[in-house]
């Protein structure tokens with residue numbers, strides 16, 4: 001009976017909430033990062049080598065996460081478009097083109113960079129290992 005439950009858990013399809021929770025892309029159970037708090041700067045980039053549930057290797061080859069820089073770029077551009085849209089609705093289009101928007105958006109990007117860092121690595125990992 002226990003073996004049957006383990007097999008069923010192993011085959012669960014990961015969901016979007018598993019992605020945002022930093023879970024394994026194959027089983028949706030094991031945690032990818034050592035610390036669940038991305039603002040813990042000392043452990044921000046620390047990742048488990050394998051999924052503790054399905055044993056998926058999280059760093060399959062040297063330099064695997066170089067591609068995550070493209071994801072980081074896409075995430076920061078999408079975030080900046082989002083904040084620009086909010087600024088345009090709140091303060092008007094011409095005011096959104098001001099230096100104030102650039103400064104506020106830049107500060108937000110720096111403050112949220114640990115979150116973007118993790119999402120870029122997670123999205124890169126999920127692109128390659130998401131069960132179809």
Ligand SMILES: [Zn+2]
Nearest residue numbers: 024027051054
């Ligand atoms: Zn797993």
